[in-house]
Amino acid sequence: MFKKVIITFIANAIGFGVAAYVVTGFNLNTTDLAATAALIGVFTLIQLIILPIIKLVLTPIIIITFGLFNLVITGGLLYIIDKYAQNISIQGLLPLLYGTLIITVANMIFHASNRHKD
Secondary structure, X not given: OHHHHHHHHHHHHHHHHHHXXXXXXXXXXOOOHHHHHHHHHHHHHHHHHHHHHHHHHOHHHHHHOOOOHHHHHHHHHHHHHHHHOOOEEEOOHHHHHHXXXXXXXXXXXXXXXXXXXX
């Protein structure tokens, strides 16, 4: 379980960093590294604790949309983080969408590369 938390934290950190660097309108204040790490840590904990519960409740919608609703859920969580955190600002729907895609792809790559082969 601890390994999954670390992998998700690293994937989120890389995803947030790439999104802040590539996407115009997705701004991450990296001058205070402790606050940035706390932001990524909160997003990681939300992803590991609350996201599975949301996905369980919304499973029929996820199945109907062939899994694309997962992006909407992650985007919604990112939007909530944006509204309550001070060191991230996302201006508009397109930066939110692109940031969500980048963070999701980073998580997919890290989790796929760290699966155990039995």
